[in-house]
Amino acid sequence: MSEEIDALKGRRVFDLVELPYGRKAIKGRWVFDIKSDGRKRARYVAKGFSQIEGIDFEALFSPVVRYESVRFVFALAAIYGWYMTAVDVKTAFLYGKLDEEIYMEQPEGFHQKGQERKVYRLRRAIYGLKQAARAWWQELEKSVKKMGFVRLNADSGIFIFRSDLGVVILIAYVDDIIFFGKKSLADEKKAEFMLKWECRDLGTPTEFLSMRIKIDGDKISLDQSVYLEKVLERFGMTNAKAARTPMVEGYYPSKHTGPNNLTLTCKYQSVIGSLLYLMLGTRPDIAYAVTKMAQHCANPTEEHLSKALYIMKYLAGTRNYSLVYEGRKGMAFGLESYTDADYAQDPTHRLSQTGNLVLLASGAVSWKSFTQKSIATSSTEAEYMALFDCAKQVAWLRLLLGELGFPMKAPTPIYVDNQGAILTPQIQ
Helix, strand or coil: CHHHHHHHHHCCCEEEECCCCCCCCECEEEEEEECCCCCEEEEEEECHHHCCECCCECCCCCCCCCHHHHHHHHHHHHHHCCEEEEEEECCHHHHCEEEEEEEECCCCCCCCCCCCCCEEEEEECCCCCCCHHHHHHHHHHHHHHHCCCEECCCCCCEEEEEECCEEEEEEEECCEEEEEECHHHHHHHHHHHHHHCCEEEEECCCEECCEEEEEECCEEEEECHHHHHHHHHHCCCCCCCCCCCCCCCCCCCCCCCCCCCHHHHHHHHHHHHHHHHHHHHCCHHHHHHHHHHHCCCCCCCHHHHHHHHHHHHHHHHCCCCCEEEECCCCCCCCCEEEEEECCCCCCCCCCCEEEEEEEECCEEEEEEEEECCCCCCCHHHHHHHHHHHHHHHHHHHHHHHHHCCCCCCCCCCEECCCHHHHHHHHHC
């Protein structure tokens, strides 16, 4: 706790002042955590929920890199054999400068002797403030632009540096940063970055966004096995009998209109939240089942919970599954995409289900499964709507690829199993 206070003082986060007449100081609290590497951490955070819009904050939006973009860059790294190195910015939010006039109470147990009635006038964005993430992002963006990086239009969480010596790609997710490119140049830009920010040098990254990174020659694999083990343990599913599929064949969850069981709802939402995190990261195989069950988070039943835990049983039997990107040095590469739709199979609403998948370096980089918003009147219409959504995703990925320096001239094939959907755009 003393180290945290010293860090706040060292970063000049606050001035100790009298609270102006008519102003109210927001409260703070201590938050304690044990990191995955065993480090113990204490944070003094603001109770941001008490901030008043228009007085304590204005704009809040702060971009983060998309999962698809992260996987996309790892696939490119496998293809081209890029070197990668990572850093973790220490107390990143404390670098963010505040435009607003915000006052905060002194932390319990650390009041300055003889000045107990004074408060902190915050100069920088302490953790817990609503605008803390945005303030840090603005400082980060300014600093990397001064280093010669340019932010991509396709994804605001990716920056690229170009010179005669080569290219360096920087991925940023809040305070976690990875540099990709030629070793000498990537190390040079990382060293320059660390002169600006106090960082923990992580070397070759082994984890990012709870995805474990394994490098085996020209192959890169991503998995969430460590996170999955924690999820299985939390819900008592570690030794569960494995299910062969994510969902029972022919099962369609129906809406519950009875009284809400708050205890059940809380557990169900926790299960679905954990499943969504796995699905978004590295598990396209559970996308259909999870998105179906996620539609019932507001008022679930015991049956819904049972089927959600059934997905856990499937994961228990496939806990070592991973995404693998295969390097193909010196060979041409391209995107491959697949799309499909059922036709009004769900008897509870008769809306069709869309599914699509995009591959690069033989591994999945993008996937979706969702219920279509309008009722299709034919299988062709359902497939065509799915094709349209897949085409939008492919167009965005091609834009991303072009901004990274790999413009694609050849068209990207989208594989569809419905002749009507294939011929419709040709006729029009």
